[in-house]
Amino acid sequence: MKSYKITGRLDRAGMTASAMCAVHCALLPMVITLLPLWGLEFLAEEWVELFMIGLALIIGVISLSVSFKKHHRRKMPLLLLAVGFGFILLGHLSYSELLEPILIPLGGLTIAASHYINWRFSACRMHP
Incomplete structure (x- = not known):
């Protein structure tokens, strides 16, 4: 039961980190010029991107x-x-300016979905 609570928390953290990564990668190109005005140019x-990817991978x-x-x-x-991180890797290795903003957020959302499915599978197993 204890490991279920820990992995449940990790799945929620993973869903949050992956979703934040996807939002960051999807919105950053649109708001990059406004970041210095808000004091958020570090984003x-x-x-920041490598930290988010690393955090999502570890969790x-x-x-x-x-x-x-x-x-x-x-x-x-x-x-x-694995597919989610594959999308992110392809997005970073892509030489196409069109594919990167599609593949990387798609990878983040796929990783978030993997945590959600894992959480559902674990919850169903613990509470039949």
Whole structure:
């Protein structure tokens, strides 16, 4: 029961971090000129994006692997996590200015979906 509470919290944190990453990547190109006026120019820095990606990766791997081992043994959340990070990687490696703002937010939303599905699988297993 204790591991369910921990992974449930990690899944909520992962959903939040991934959704924030997706929103950050989707909206940043539109509001980048306004950031200095609001004192938020640091949001356009590369380290902010890398920090968000790293945080989502750490939380995702810990939460989904613990839930997989101890609760549900379903591979779908792990697969979605990998696909989400694949989208983010493709977006960063893409030389197309059109693909990056599509792939990276899509990756963040896919990672958030992996946490939601993991949370649902774990909750259904704990409360049949």
